[in-house]
Amino acid sequence: MNLYQQIAGAVESFVKRELTELSADMEKGDVDAWERCRKWLHETVLHLAPLSEEHGGVGLGEQELCGVLLELGKASASFAVALLSHYAGIYVLQSLNVTVDRNMFYASAGLLSHHVIAAPFIHNAVVVEAGRVELVTGDQLRERSNQVALLGLQGCSVFVTTSDVHAKELGELNLHEQKHIYARVQNLLAAVAVGNAMDALRIAEGYANERYQGGDVIIRHGIVQEILGRMKAKVLLSEAGVLKAAAGGTEDKLMARALAAVLCEEVCVDAVQLLGGYGYMKDYVVERKLRDAKTIAALDRGSTALFKQVIEEKLL
């Protein structure tokens, strides 16, 4: 068994064993639940997954990282995005040849979103703005910046940095590097969206197999079969696009991200629709899946702008 298979096994088992159960508490901002996740990351060294082996990391490739985030995204998109924000910070630091502290949890702004989206246990945030990279401590963020809540990804700490926040300048990324990291992060974000949608599909299928209407389980109704079929196709297409783009160039990654986010949002909208009134209630997880999917789709500049950006940049 190679390293990735071991990691994949560990992730799958954590998702099934703990994360699914913890996710509801994490959404409410339960510190203990987030702390459990932090410990698990330390145990598995997954917080250093994108860091190269020569720098003491695991050195997972992009496709493998997609697999990890997809799996985590099935149980908790909030946790997966917070981890991705940390990975984005590591990407930038690596690119600037700044030593990554193995015990620190980073977050980022300017790659995933304009805001700092972080796990509550964040230590430092790497803020990228027009190529300039600055490091802001978590305490500074908590004390001096505005904290906001988002439609989805609840439980994450979201900061809008202000000029009051003192930052340490780390250096500058050239345009090519910045674009490259941005595209990688966006594609990984799409992997979270796919995981989230896969779980919504699983729940919708389960419900359709149990719910009786019109004298039969609804999965036997033609319209429900069609909806589920479309959902499956969308998930399949998104997953394939994201994994293929992980090995592709910047353009592929951005297009895969934009399309996957749109399709995965549609899957979650359909999942809520299939569950009807139950799907709209907070007790049923699909409601959260929809909010998370919409938030992921709209992060940064949203999918509409991304589609345009890909072609626009090609013309420049």
Add this chain to the structure above:
Amino acid sequence: MSLRDKLLNFLYTHRGFIKDPCRLPRHVEKKRQEVRHWAEEEILPVVEELDRRAKEEFPWEIVRKGAEIGLLTDLIPRTFGGGGRLLDFFRHGTLHGALIIEELSKVCPGVAVIFGAHMLGLLPILLSMDFKAGRRFLSRVTDAARSGKPELCAFAITEPAAGSDAEDTHGARRAKLLTYAKKKDGYYVLNGRKCFISNGSVASIITVFAATDKEKGIDSWTCFVVERGMKGFSVGRIEDKMGQRASPAAELIFEDVKVPSANRVGREGEGWKLNLLTLDTSRPPVGFIALGAAQHAVRKGLEYAEKEGLLRDRHVQHIFADMLMKIEAARTVVWRACSTFPPVSWLSATAKCFASDVAMDVCSRVVDFMGDEGVKVGNEVEKAFRDVKLTQIYEGTNQIQRLSFAEDYPGLNRKNKPFRVF
């Protein structure tokens, strides 16, 4: 300049304003303005709090104020003390009331649903033409509204195991109904439960549909008025919803509730007919609820575009034009469906289904357009997105609307009517 040139210039400059088929009578337009002003002045500032503290507190103050301007009683004919004219129903359908609901929905669909669900609760009584029930309950609603202690109504058909079945002709025959009313001497004994009932936890008058014969099921469905405080009636869980949180959705429990025969609306076994008539009447206004929220989202999106200096960008103009075209098209069909009386099933289904689908699409696109700003809690756009989703679900999911359409549309149903020719 010749007369022809002058006329051409006049037509060119005034295009669109010579004859507007959607022009409203002056008193309706005045009422609409009044409600718009009230909603923006008094509801808008508390919308965020209503959304956040939904389960803790019901906005009675808003209901009281709404009652003062006739929002609880305008649908009720003057015979029973209300502000409505009976002929209005025949001439304009539910259009005037629905336009008021649209105004409220532009500010908060949750608040709009409080008043909308109240009207929905009144509809079976009105449509049944049961004068006795009308005199008893409609007069009670108008008296309460006038006294400053308004009473709300609710409409209860959905059951835990029969959601869509209670709204679909074919499904209904095989529905697993749980609410039964057993006839005794001078009263009925009601047992069962209903779920997701808007206003259920705060209403004083609830129109409940129950079967009187277990064998006959839906064919024996009968409408009853259950009054708050009746022994054996209680409110179960109040749902924690994704959106439209100002309006509580509750579970209603009936345990040997003695409902006097005088509380029966219409005749025994007329429930299914009354239910379908009620739903056909109430579905088009749901389209206005959805479109009200969508219009508000677009307005917010435009404010954002203006602030960011994006409005002159042709791409952005294209995005907004696309959204507004859809809203205009949906509004036309909803307008027509609301104006039709008696309601036409396929038209009502089209209005509700098309408008809510359009609204969902529009709200999603506005959030997407605003990016990071669009998903921030408190910006009204993310709330519109959450709120609008419910309009695709209640009053029959949009899948049920398609079935209703197929059932009723000439040439598509089993009645062998010729295909509708335009």
